[in-house]
Amino acid sequence: MVVCGDDALAHRLAAELREVYRERVVLVGPAGGPAAGPRLTVPGQGRASALLGRVSAVMTGAPPATGGLPEVVEADEPTEAVLASAGVAGAAALALVYDDDETNIRAALAARRLNPGLRLVIRLYNRKLGQHLEQLLDQAALVALPDLSPGEVDASTTVLSDADTAAPALAATAVAGTSKIVHADGLLLRAVERTPPGRGDVADPGLCTLALLSATTNDPAGEEGSDSSGTAGPRLLPDPSTVTAATGRGTVVLEAVTHTGPVLPAGRLAGRGIPVSELFSRRLRWAVAVTCLAVIGLAVASWLTTGDHPLHAAYVTLLDLFSINDPAVGESTARQVLQLLSGLVGLALLPLLVAGALEALGAFRSASALRRPPRGLSGHVVLLGLGKIGTRVLARLRDLGIPVVCVEEDPEARGVALARRLRVPTVIGDVTQEGVLEAAKIQRAHALLALTSSDTTNLEAALYARTVKADLRVALRLYDDDFATAVYRTLRAAHPDALTRSRSVSHLAAPAFAGAMMGRQILGAIPVERKVLVFAALVVAGHPQLEGRTIEEAFRPGAWRVLALDTTAPADRRPDLATPRPADGERHATGLVWDLHPGYVLRPEDRVVLAATRRGLAELLGRHPQPGPVGRWPSE
CATH class of the missing domain: 3.40.50.720 (NAD(P)-binding Rossmann-like Domain)
Known part of the structure; x- marks a missing residue:
């Protein structure tokens, strides 16, 4: 993997790929000072490597390692020569996360020439330009490699914005107090650690149990669970019998991030969001209701006094109401009185129509203005x-x-x-x-x-x-990670009973960029103590471990577990479930079904969402995982 960037996102992304996914990474970034040309820095040396070591230590909670850090190519611009020296021609993926869109586009075009089959992840602020760039680079790969199928080319280029990728985590922080989430087709999923339930208590299983923690009731820190119980740390993706038998151990449960507070009021006018009660005032609605009752009463009186058909009596009453009927000269006294009364009601109707038009105009004009917070608002x-x-x-x-x-x-x-x-x-x-x-x-x-x-x-x-x-x-x-850490610790110490989170955009966006570099099937990763669970969306076809098996048979404890089924038609599926939907403020229905019957047989055309260990996902994808740094992430 090659990461090119000039800010904290590049360092965070390189550390994420190395520590979470155990990938070999080359980092390309500007030198500490003026440089005569690109030069390869020995791993672990240089200012960029030192910064990367501090980022890795923050992510893992361990002191900076002396080895195993990515190689660093120091260069001010990602020219074609710099990309070649970084090994782009033989790389699996390239991330271009410079703060300048033009720099990223220029480097992406050069990288596509060097390696037509390269998986590209590009950071762009311009969404429309990003869509066109995706199509252009995919078309270039298809022309250069005609043997590739359209599906393979479609997965080769991903354009992301750090704003879009950080937004779900920030929203989850406001709702659930955590930014460790996985984005799947509009749903926000989080892994919640739960303490062992007391005697007689029934634990909420959530969507599923992802892991058994090493901590026990008598040893919350986990030392007793790791040594005396023989668990050697947390047990990932345990089977139901193991979960039932593991009394006294904490669990990690997958939950959907939902809002349980006050809901938004219903009854909005379509397209404008105006409550119907705000379109016309209460006094005007009462006046219109009284006028309608008067018209109905006059029509009934005309029907009873003249003996006409009810529809004809109502028609005559409306003609009198709008003063377009002939005067009732020479007719009965009752008919003349009803005509006069209808004319009076018609006179009252005209100002009501004018008032209604003015109030509706004022309501629609206020819709274009900003609303003030309601007086009784709370829980927002x-x-x-x-x-x-x-x-x-x-x-x-x-x-x-x-x-x-x-x-x-x-x-x-x-x-x-x-x-x-x-x-x-x-x-x-x-x-x-x-x-x-x-x-x-x-x-x-x-x-x-x-x-x-x-x-x-x-x-x-x-x-x-x-x-x-x-x-x-x-x-x-907060922009700076060190400053964010200092602010978090101080606020937590000053207000221990209140939840405080300080996050930088690079910290929140890096997991999404890392998942895109691993392929569009990767939705994200969640750490469980010192191990990692990876979430992926896979089409069943081509995977004998899943195809033709039931949900229960496809579950391999400690390796992978099917969590959800995408019920969307194959032609209408989103190619990347991890990519956030357009930020239009509208609600979108998801096609994922999470409550799966254990006897459902997986068909080749099905697409499933599963949780897997790194080793289990490598087996499903036919890959060989890279060895991790010694002493960092134990083998799963």
Whole structure:
């Protein structure tokens, strides 16, 4: 694997590939100073390698290793010569994560010439350009390698945005307090550690049990479970009998991230999001109802007094109401009285029509304006910043049905238009000014997401929010990982009973980029103590371990387990379930079915989502896993 980048995302991505997936990695990045040309640095030396060692230590919780780090090619620009020296011609995948779109595109075109069958993962901010670039590079690979099938070429190029990939984790932090999630066709899945249930208690199995922890009831740290019980750490993907027999041990359970708080009000007008009650006032609705009753009464009276057919009597009443009937001269007194009364009701109808038109116009005009937070709102999420990241997170939160109040200083920010269209309450103002957070009802909020582009603004807002509500759940977006760690530790020490998370975008986006480099079938990975579970989406055809077997027979304890079945028709399936859906704020139905019958027989055309160990996934894919650094990740 080759990773090219000039910021923290490149280092985080290289560490993710090495530590989680055990891949051999070459890192291409700018030199510490002026360089005469590209040069290969000995592993473990140089400023880039030192930084990568610190990132790896943060990810694994172990001190930096002296060996096993990726090779580093120091170069200011990813020219064709630099890519060749990094071994792109023989690499399996290349990630281009420079902050400049033009640099990434130029390098992608050069890499496709060097290696037509290379799997490309490109970081681009321009979505439309990214779609065209995917098609262009896939077409180039198809022309250069005509023996490849269209399916293989389709999996060769993936364009991602760090904003899109970080948004699901930030949304999950606001809802569930964790960013260790897996994204699968619009669903957010998390692995939850649960302590051993007490006597007589019934544990919630969630979607399934992923692992048995090494910790026991008497030894929460896990030493007794590792030594005396002979488990040698956690047991991944245990069978049901093993889970039942392992009393006193904690478990890791897979759950879907859902919102259990207050729900969004129903009854919205299609396309505009306006409640019907806001379109016309209550007084106007009562006036229209009384007028309709009067018209009905006049029609009934005309039918009873004149003896006409009921439909004809109603027709005559409407003609009198709109003053387009002939005067009832020479007719009976009752007919004349009814005509006069109908004319009076018609006079009252005209101002009602004008008032209704004006109120409807005012309602639709207010729909284009930003809403203010409702007076009784509580249990919501306060979202600070509607920039690139905040816009994506807002769409994910609304996709989960979570009430949100946004705070943005710039009324022309890119996310303001989305908030206006979705009728999300928004406060325009500087969050550091007094009264702005109070206007967002921070004292009754469930969580605070500080996602502005300024670290100091996010920190100041979080500290002030904690003075208003000490137990508020807080998640901050901070650029520097070291600064984020220091802020997290300090806030946790100052407020031990409140949940605090400080995350950088590179920290949250790296797992998605790493999964794309492994192939579109990889959905993500979740660590379990010092082991890792990988989630993947596979088509059953070509895998004899799955094809023609039932769900129960396809389960191999300790290696892989089928979790869900994609019921979408093969022609309508999304090629990559891990790629977030468009951030349009609309809810999308998923085709994944998680409650599978054990006797269901897997067909070749089925696509399944499974959890596997690294060794088990390598066996399914016909690969040979790379050995990991000594003392880092024990063998599974």
